[in-house]
Amino acid sequence: MSNNKNEKVLEIKDVHAKIGNKEILKGLSLDLEPGKVHAIMGPNGAGKSTLSKTIVGHYDVEMTGGDIIYKGKSIKDWEPEERALEGIFLSFQHPVEIPGVNNAYFLRTAVNAKRKHEGKEELNAAEFLREMKKYLELLGMKSDMISRSLNEGFSGGEKKRNEILQMMMLEPDVIILDEIDSGLDIDALRAVSEGINRMKDGKRSFLVITHYSRILDYIEPDYIHVLKDGKVIKTAGPELVAQLEEHGYDAIEE
Template sequence: MKKVMQIINLHAKIGEKEILKGIDLDMFEGKVHAIMGPNGAGKSTLSKTIVGHPDVEVTEGDIIYKGKSIIDMEPEERALEGIFMSFQHPVEIPGVNNAYFLRTALNAKRKHLGLKPLNAAEFLKLLKSKIKELGMKEEMIHRSLNEGFSGGEKKLNEILQMEILEPDFVILDEIDSGLDIDALKKVSEAINNMRDSKRTFMIITHYRKILDYIEPDFVHVLKNGKVLKTGGIEIVDALEKEGYKIFGDA
């Protein structure tokens, strides 16, 4: 197994509050890592730290991705290196056309890879085929980014972006929240289709349900800013029965 990301003694704070208190975590190429933990454990802060959100300040430790430290990199550089986060609450940007945005993002990535930019027609073809696959409404192409989308549509739109941008390291921050069972199935199926021997997934969730559809290779339990336990799917069963307290305190 090849380590794709190595998180070493990571301490981070938001404002004055220390949230990550020494995270050590290895993630592997082609594997699915589920991150679970109670509210306030630091799950979302961990994903924010990986993608370089400006609210988060790293005070100690490091994140090594593909052999390089990324903690001083700009968010867009990390994105171009293949890190993609599906947002828990995708923002609405009025007036910014969905398709235009996504083409800009894709062409930024293609430029980074030394590829020719896609023209509007080529891109539209790609976009339409993906939209069809996902069973989304085609009219979303003409709408503003996430504006007026339902909760489910927003999440599906995140998946659509993932499919178009083809990232290497995918963080799904509570992709299952606010989804009904049909939408959850659809999203899970799309994620499973994206799984291959190279692509790594980090799934942050509160619930077992999604892990029934997307089987994780590793489960990590986070509590109070530290990784409390690492193991396989059996951890989820234990959690289900006993709750987080069985792992004690960090």
């Protein structure tokens, strides 16, 4: 199955990228369609997390070739915040803790930066809190998340839920979920998946990066891309998951 004949929201074209002196992505190409869930699977060291870092402009990554086209524009030279303001969101595998930055204050700053960028009126504190509480309830999060410092002392599950909370409030167009299921118990996985599924509106695209197929029981993918040695070596429909479960990545031929 190929997805490159359809409309594309994000086009990753023959991207080469290195971290330090090591080339990780070696001519990776991938197109994301609007409204579709793309899952990226692959063995350790294949370049899955580097791909997500490259898309959001992480400082670790140096792009040495190729291009990334988002909504028809090259974003490879854009600052990370510009990519975010234009609607690209990465849910981090290991969200960083920031003591002293109040969770609600941070999120309101981010939401209002995006609203301002889109020419919308900024939310005042009361309006924002009303919205935030709605999503907290939906994700089964405690209300003390409002006043706690950003991710500080959060459990693994709380951190992931907080990522999903940010995603829901920032309303991005392309959502990259890097190992969103790692460290989650079954209840947290269900809550996080429900949050993600609520965001499916037929327009948003998802790039779900995962080691295991477990998350794909909750978020049904439209496409499975297998990444190996810095390249996409196979793209297929969801039926590929079962094949990978049974035979492993080594059985996939380029």
